[in-house]
Amino acid sequence: MLKVEHLSVSYGAIKAVRDISFEVGKGEIVSIIGNNGAGKSTTLKALTGIVAPSEGTIRLFDEEITGTKAHKVARMGMSMVPEGRGIYTRMTVMENLEMGAFNRTDKAGVKRDLEKVLDLFPVLGERRKQKGGSLSGGEQQMLAVGRAMMQAPKILLLDEPSLGLAPQVVESIFEVVKEINREDGTPILLVEQNVYLALEVSNRGYVLETGEIILGDHSKNLLNNEMVQKAYLGVED
C-alpha cells in the first residue's frame, strides 16, 4: 500500500532523515518507534507532503507521490492524525468532524461514518456544539481520530497519539485504532515514543535512531530484542 525507498529529508544543511526504506502492507499495522529527534515526525511530514524529500521515492497504492502537495495526498486517501492533534480550536466538535468529509460526495457514506465515530466516541456526541479548543486533551485526540475516520481513509497515519494523555485514554484510543484496522482492514502507520504500546498493537515495527532505520522486524521479535529492551523498554539484565 505504502512503499518508501531510500528516503532522505533535509532542513537546510541538517539531514533529519537519512536513506530510510520501509513499507506498510495491506491490512497491516506498522509502527515506527524512536526517541525525540529521531526523525519520526519528519518522516510523516514527507509522506503527507508537508515537506519535500531531498532524495528517495514514496509510493502510495503503486503511484508515486514523492513531493506531491499535502491536499492531493489527502484526496488520494491518506489520512493523518497530526502530532498535537491539530484540532480546529475555534470550530465546534461537529464542524471539526464535518471537515473530515470536506472532499466527500457520498452523503450516505458520510452519515454512516459519522454515526460510527459517535458510536466509538460517545463523548464527542455529547460535546458536539462545544468548540474544539474547549475539549480536554484526550477528547481532542478522540476528535482527531474521529475526524480522520470521517475521511474514509484508505491508509491512516498517526503521529504520537499517546502524547500527553492519561494511560486509560491512550488505551481506549489504541483500542479504537485496532478496531478501525480490524473492521475495514485499513492499513495503519503508527509513529510512537511509547514503544511498548506501539509494539503491542502493531504487526511490524521499525526502530528509527538519529534519522536512520536501525532495525525492522515483527513487533513480537522487537519486543524480545535485547537492544530494544535495553534502549526503549528499560529492561535491565
Added chain:
Amino acid sequence: MDIKKILKSHKAQFGIVLAVAFFLPMFVKDASVTHIMILVLLYVILSMGLEIALGITDLFSLCHAAFYGMGAYVSALLSIYLGWSFWVTLPIATICAGLFGFLIGLPALRTNGDYLAIATLGFGEIFRLILVNGGDFTRGPRGLTGIARPELFGLDFTNKNVYYYIILAATVSIFLVVYNIPRTFFGRALMAIRDDEAAAAFMGIQVSKYKVTAFTLSGMIAGIAGAFYAHYICYISPDTFVYNDSITILTMVLIGGGGTVIGPVVGAVILTILPELLRSFVEYRMLIYGLVVVVMMQIRPMGILGHLNIRVSYLERRLKKNQPDSRKGKEV
C-alpha cells in the same frame, strides 16, 4: 431546536439594527450627522472586507487601505477621464481592487503572521508612493477633484440622505454575504486554515487557493467602499489611503471581535462615532482613542463579541439544568 432559536435571535437583532439604520435619517436634520452615518457605513463595509482575511482566515493584512484606495482611484479615474457612469465604474473598481488583493495574496502563501503583516505594510506603502508619484495621471499628492456623483432614475445624489440609502443597501448586501461565509464550505475551509493550516491540508483543502481567494474577496469589498467614498466626497488624495487607515480598520475588526462577522460591524460603528464624539477634546482625542484600545485588549482581548458562540452555548447549558456544566474541572 436551540440552533434555530439563536438564528432567530440573530435575525431579530439584524432586523432591529436595519430598522434603526433605515429610519434614522428621517429624524436627523443635521447634515454633518448624516455625513458621519455615511462614514459609519463605509467603515462597516471596510471592516467586513478585512473580516474575511483577518477575522475568518487570520491573515494579518496591513494594506486594507490600499485596496480601499485602489477602488476609489480606479472609479474616480474612469469617471474623470472617460466620463463613465458610477454604475459602470463601481464593478470595474471592485474587480481591480480584487485583482490587487489577489496579487498581494500570493506572497501570503509564503509568509505568515508578523511577516505577512510587514509584507502587506510594504505593499500598502508602495501603493501610496505610486499614487504620489503618478504625475499628471493621478495628479500626485494634490489628488483628484471633481469626481461626479452617481446618477440613477433622476435621483438627487447630492442629497446626503439619498446617498446614505444607496450605501445602506450596499452595506446590507455585503453584510449578508460575509455573514453567511462561515456557514459555507468555503468559509469552513478558511476557518480550518485559520485554526491549523497543516491539519486543513490533511483534509484535502488546497490551502493556497483559499488564502488567495480570501485576499481577493477582501480586496473586492474594500474596493466597493472605495468607489462609494470617491463619488461621495468627490475628492480623493493619497492621504486618505495610508497606513493609518489600515490600522483603524484593523482595530475595528479586533475590537469588535474578529471571526464573528457581527463584531467588526460593532467595532466599525463605535470607532467611527467615538472620534466624532471626542471632537471637543481635540488635543486628547487620540489619547482617549488609544486608551480605549489598550483597555479593550486588556479586558476583552477576543473583542467585544468574540467567543460569543461559546457564551451562548454555556448559557444554553445553564438553562437546561439537568445537564451538567461540562466545562467544570476539565483541562483545556
